Amino acid sequence: MNVEKLFITTRKRTEEICSPLKTEDYVPQPAIFASPPKWHLAHTSWFFEEMILKQNLSNYKEFNPHFGFLFNSYYNTIGERAERINRGLITRPSVEEVFAYRNHVDSYMQILLKTDLSKAVEELIVLGINHEQQHQELLLTDLKYLLSQNPIHPVYKNDYSLVQNKNMEQGYIQIEEGVYNIGTESDSFHFDNEEGVHKVYLNAFEISKSLVTNGDFIEFIEDKGYENFNYWLDEGWSWLNENKIKSPLYWKKIEGEWFNFTLSGLQKLDSNDILSHVSFYEANAFATWKGTRLPTEFEWEIASDHFDWGKRWEWTNSAYLAYPNFKIAAGAVGEYNGKFMINQMVLKGGSTATAEGHSRKTYRNFFHPQYQWQFSGIRLIK
Amino acid sequence: MNVEKLFITTRKRTEEICSPLKTEDYVPQPAIFASPPKWHLAHTSWFFEEMILKQNLSNYKEFNPHFGFLFNSYYNTIGERAERINRGLITRPSVEEVFAYRNHVDSYMQILLKTDLSKAVEELIVLGINHEQQHQELLLTDLKYLLSQNPIHPVYKNDYSLVQNKNMEQGYIQIEEGVYNIGTESDSFHFDNEEGVHKVYLNAFEISKSLVTNGDFIEFIEDKGYENFNYWLDEGWSWLNENKIKSPLYWKKIEGEWFNFTLSGLQKLDSNDILSHVSFYEANAFATWKGTRLPTEFEWEIASDHFDWGKRWEWTNSAYLAYPNFKIAAGAVGEYNGKFMINQMVLKGGSTATAEGHSRKTYRNFFHPQYQWQFSGIRLIK
């Protein structure tokens, strides 16, 4: 797909994701780790305005000088930013104004896209598109978390797609011991954190073709997996007890039966569905209970040609750290990935909420081990 | 005014207060001590539904069975209530639905008001009206606090009344030593906490006819009042340091000049205006710095016939405790006032945000000593 088309498709998809929302839903920030839909809408536009239009379109007219302050995120190089924890209190600009901001940015971007773009600018636009695709996923996961806080279980969309919930294959893939290439030098878009092919030595291993299901996890629960510290990392055990965790996020037991809060409201749990919304601690405890382990990100990447993936982000037992020869890009774009390389674990794959074509086998997603609000699941090593 | 007319006037004023709001403004809860406008709108309606219509109008049809859970407040007797801290996450019901709820309750209330009401029911309706008037003031103070969190200083209303900001009189009133009557036995509406005339013995005192102004308080600041622990209660001094308090709430010094965030946006501070948005700690420190003291609630009540009041709630040096023979009413209504009788200080008077006719000289308002977000000012004893 050419860049202009990809730009338009992506911008449109963001708005489609928001189409079932009421104005009120755009406002709150339900937790420190999540952002309001309005903020996602504005921040993705701000990226194009600040990183691309201001530098590369001479007649660009800034939409509103306050927005740079309100809608940047971790980009410390670009002025002060509003406190992350207070994003839910910014009722103005209104949702309507934020959509106007998007339109404004889109119009100018379309002018820019029709010009003869340098390679550097084109790459920056593609980065902006991929950045927006990442926020599309967060839009959905943050919104799900927000709606789940409401005791009346609101419905986002009645017909929210459930097609990606089932395993297609069973059994194991065997991979031989040896030296393998990891990472990418492709000309296609990829993030700085996956850049540069390097060699890793892997022992032989067998990896499952299928993901752990709700039914598998119910066995763990019924075997008192949440009550036996032997299965848990020490910090996982503390997390469990402090937060009174007794199941994956969004599971509720009502009169002896398991229900699941979904983007289509509260539903009966299907034990054949692929498990989702577990933390790394839960993923690791489950694997320990099974007498097995999670794959490393390297094992996953090497084996991934041989199994079906993309239905759930899959926790690996790899810490999110720099690859050899990882370089931080100069300027604000350099803040993108490198500064998060501590205390987070790598997830591979993708999910129902991931934009089509966004992920690839070298893609490195990452979250803190306690977080459950992403569509995160488990694949096991034999 | 008869009850029906008072009911209609009051319900209408609540909606008038909200008329300048955008839908987004109705949603957030900016602090644990404040509630979203949407919640105020719904909760005041819930009071009439739950306390009056359900018990007294046989054909009353509940609007939505979830609302009892979502919109009760401290009324522990009536079912569980949603966590106070999470009120800002309840995006559904929408603002539109909450207005529909109000209309629904109003229609049935008007049916009820046309029937032959028992004295008990009429009293309960008048209580509901006064309850709503209290929430009208909170609507304004909570909204002001919300808007103040936004770095771009939104305007609630350009022409928000400023008429009550100036002192009309100067000088002091002298009151003789003796036994005085406090409280009320009037037939007119009053709260349980002011009920029952009782005697107090007062020493002679002189009380100011005017309230402390912004200019007076600037002298305190310029004399380093916020930096000298001698003027402060020990807990006030801790509060000051932990919260880095250096001025009344909403004051900002920009390039050497004082500005004030108001419901009409950020404005230059007028030193002749009556001071507002100080905590009890600040009021007490100011009085100590001046070599004087705050009045007790009894002194204030006895002297109040002789000065102009109602422009600012005035901190007294009286703890909010029960009057002799205070009785807690049976049932949910009994939770109204009595259970807050600890760690709060009495304020007397009223403010620009107080509904007309709502306050009276026996009225006992109360807040914790650290709170600044009410329209709270200072009157001094000589």
Place this chain on the structure above:
Amino acid sequence: MNVEKLFITTRKRTEEICSPLKTEDYVPQPAIFASPPKWHLAHTSWFFEEMILKQNLSNYKEFNPHFGFLFNSYYNTIGERAERINRGLITRPSVEEVFAYRNHVDSYMQILLKTDLSKAVEELIVLGINHEQQHQELLLTDLKYLLSQNPIHPVYKNDYSLVQNKNMEQGYIQIEEGVYNIGTESDSFHFDNEEGVHKVYLNAFEISKSLVTNGDFIEFIEDKGYENFNYWLDEGWSWLNENKIKSPLYWKKIEGEWFNFTLSGLQKLDSNDILSHVSFYEANAFATWKGTRLPTEFEWEIASDHFDWGKRWEWTNSAYLAYPNFKIAAGAVGEYNGKFMINQMVLKGGSTATAEGHSRKTYRNFFHPQYQWQFSGIRLIK
């Protein structure tokens, strides 16, 4: 008793209180509200050194220049002080050195006491003695709290006196309505907060001659008093739930039987003993459950000639605030009482831990409503 004798007796009693301690017991600070025994020993000596010897004994030689910093308390006027929360980390000076400090101060004080003292200095010495008596009580209550944190229930003293645990009288005293005098103008020592006789108007009341017993309180517990919000102030109810309070401090139910941690270790609870270690919240809830109320500090003071008191500090329903004409003394001594006049409730009486002759009917003790670690009990108004 003359001042010199009182000084010697008091200083000796402090050391007697400490005599059963091991060196280790002198070190920890078990909570923000309690101090290590070593700190109490040093701080009371520091008071004499800093307030009296340095100013009034020309050849006084400071023991150690660091001690002024380490062992002052809330006296903000006298240099910086170490963070209150870290008192338990100050292992040096050793206990032995602190006793040497006491001896040093005592020697010089005895020199001073043999000189011809001005009235002002004598008053300051008597203040120092009363200050030390207050810390004697804290020594015992803080130590009890410390030992209670140890899962093996250490014994402070096997024969710790239990004589003051029983009520001597039953029945009620009747007091007539009228104007009464409160406070003192006596020449004998008293604190600034009780200074100045002033008049209060009291309604008629009846007050119990006896204090509430453990057995009385067990009835409250068994009637589910801790589970019914109707009996509790709103903040009491929050305190209860956040801290999982289910009984007075130090009570433990072991295999269906109530035990009580005491300074003589864990003991079976005697239901005839006077109740102790309740918070104001519990005292107030108990009174509400009984359909009665706590006395005000004024009622207590007026009635106190007619009943036996001194066995337990008794919560009143009076906030700790200034009496009319209360004056703060100049200088550091002025910080003694006035700056704590917020968010605390008055207790009257005394306890087994109070030094003989220390309390009197006008004495105003005060603590925050949530604290249970003092020897605090309940007397009821009919």
Place this chain on the structure above:
Amino acid sequence: MNVEKLFITTRKRTEEICSPLKTEDYVPQPAIFASPPKWHLAHTSWFFEEMILKQNLSNYKEFNPHFGFLFNSYYNTIGERAERINRGLITRPSVEEVFAYRNHVDSYMQILLKTDLSKAVEELIVLGINHEQQHQELLLTDLKYLLSQNPIHPVYKNDYSLVQNKNMEQGYIQIEEGVYNIGTESDSFHFDNEEGVHKVYLNAFEISKSLVTNGDFIEFIEDKGYENFNYWLDEGWSWLNENKIKSPLYWKKIEGEWFNFTLSGLQKLDSNDILSHVSFYEANAFATWKGTRLPTEFEWEIASDHFDWGKRWEWTNSAYLAYPNFKIAAGAVGEYNGKFMINQMVLKGGSTATAEGHSRKTYRNFFHPQYQWQFSGIRLIK
């Protein structure tokens, strides 16, 4: 050295470390991450009692049944344990009793050591010895942290060895690209986390023979390294700001000159000394500022034959995770290392506080990235 001799030497060294302490120093717990000396003394003895004597010496007589509860640590399998945060409140047993406990355990251990030990028991004893050596280092680091909290800078030992503070060599080692063996299969003692030789693929690299010095780090500070977010991981930047970190732990600037709190009290900082007491965040920021990086644990291990190490624990850029084929031992011993494999970074080497012979090149020490209280320094990759 044979096991008996090693046991005696190790037990004796622990007590030698404690010999300069006063009784008071044994008591406090200065932070959640540190333990009181008394606890270290007792806990190391408890390990021998619980894991070895109780199971393997038929006539062993338990010293005190409470100690199992008071002095176990993370061993969840062996009964409940006292709350980690409250270790500083356990004044009884006294220090004297804890030494008696050590003697008791030592006597029985010496009986056991004279018997014909199975290989399994001998291995467990060697584990106990290595466990005690680890606590010897913690004794010193925790004690240093405790004494540093005291404003009067107490001295642990005037002549505390400073010989290991200087670099012996300069320059860089070059290592070729290739497959290398990591870990150990030696018959000598090693921990489970270093067990099992496995292959890793390394790119070519050059590593410094010397460690970063205080002088090097002063350049970073003077270049405003602590004020420029570009050098910092995002969580490091937050840590820095929340904790107001402006230098390595124990550095104090007094009148323009750098001082360093040491176990011999406050000393002038020597710019030629090897830097210590930096967090991973600081180590990583320093390397980034230098335009270089930290080694991985694999690079360090492979290069370590070619440089002098053991003067400071050295932060690596490797997360502490399981090696391939890592197995958790059955029972309580299995809790030793595996359950800490999250959110910690590996340190290699050793320090002045490490027992002789305790560390080795395959040794994997680990701490959270924010901790500074270990003797932790920096070695750079070119």
